[in-house]
Amino acid sequence: MTALALVAALLGAPKAAAFSISSPQGVDVASWQHPGGAAINWREVSASGHRFAFVKATEGIGYVNPFFVADSKQAQNAGMLIGSYHMARPNSSATAQAAEYAAALATQPQPSLPPVLDIEYAENLGPAQLSAWVREFVTEIERLTGRKPIIYTYRYFWQENMANTSEFSDYPLWLAAYENRPPSDIPGGWNHMTFWQRADNGVVPGMVTVSDVNLFNGSEQQLNDFSAGIDVNLGEVLTAGIDLDAIGGRVAELEALGNNNRELVGAILAVAAGALAIGALVAVAQSQGIDLGPATELVDRVRGLIASGDLPVPDLQTMLQTGEYTIGDLLILLENAQHFAEQIG
Known part of the structure; x- marks a missing residue:
């Protein structure tokens, strides 16, 4: 534990009051944001107020996003905090997928946000099988990277396909919930979101297509601390409304x-x-x-x-x-x- 982490642990990290206009916003991208090989102008993305970017790294076994390294480097060079995610395909080995994701992460510039497991496909597995698969993946990726991963999902999948298990509620949650206010009906025993994916159709300067847009549940300093591995107490379920138009990135509906x-x-x-x-x-x-x-x-x-x-x-x-x-x-x-x-x- 670093000296800074020790101080934070002893004094107690400050709680975030709520998602607000000061909450860091960010995007997540994959090859879909590069139609026809079009580039993303990451300096424009950063200048528009986005502070972090999750870039898809891998999916299943045998796929690495061809834009992963370039997007990661360019976003970081534009002053953004970068992250990554693995799209789970539970019909094949969790251990093998974690290994390929970890190998891809070794090519990403540092520092970065913790690794992310994106779990939203059941592929005909039942809740017990899916829970076992997630357990195997998060255990292996933490062993390989030394970092506790984030779990990305959405309510319907977790409640119906994962039987709303609370087994993983100690892992940071990144929840997709497309609505105008931070959702209070959070699944899986989590009492707060670390990241909130609020829409998939944000119009972001520097991109030729729409993009997923997100908010971090805290301040910019807390985001930096979270990336550095310092414990950040983000509080409980947040229900306060916010003016999403004021945050930036036009999002309809x-x-x-x-x-x-x-x-x-x-x-x-x-x-x-x-x-x-x-x-x-x-x-x-x-x-x-x-x-x-x-x-x-x-x-x-x-x-x-x-x-x-x-x-x-x-x-x-x-x-x-x-x-x-x-x-x-x-x-x-x-x-x-x-x-x-x-x-x-």
Whole structure:
């Protein structure tokens, strides 16, 4: 333990009051943000107020993001704190995936944020099998890197596919929750988020496509301390509202995305069953507060998933039956289904 870490441990790290306009914001990127090989202007990203960047490193076995090293170096050179993540594919060895991720991390400039396990695909594994897989991965990546990893997930996946286990609540949480206020219904026994992915359609200067945008639950100094391995007490569930427009990065529909998704899910299932014309889905989405453009994008995604046979009907039926998930949770599920069908990127 360093002298600085010892002082923090003895005195107690300050708590973050809430996500606020001073909360460091950041992006996470993969090859999707490089359509046609287009570059990201990381100096523009940094100048727009983004303080950290998670760059996809690996997925499953045998895939390394071809932009991982360049994005990491350029983001760091632009003054940003960098991180990385591994996209889990639980149908193959967790130990082997951790090893490939650790090897990729050895090529990333330092210092960096802790490694991240992105777990949002079940690949036909049940909750007990998935928990065992996650346990194996986080244990191995911590052994290989000496750092406690962050777990990235979203509510529907953790509650339904992981049976809402609280086994991993000692690991930092990065939660995807597309809505206008920090969510209070955090799964898995966690009492706070370390990072909050608040939207997937942020318009960020320096990028030719939209990007996932995130907030850190604390101050910039606490973010630096967290990256350095110093214990940071980020407090408990945060419910205070914040002005997301003031934080930067235009994001549409967040108020609507926090609404219950039951009516929209029911309409999608009706379309899949042939009981509703897909064109009518636009009107249903608009009735839920989604503007015409995003509503049309949603319908196009549903149409494509139906055509390819990849619409996640059992998951949609679960969402309809439970009635406790948001439109944002639905969009994450549909986006994941599309990406899974398209494989890696």
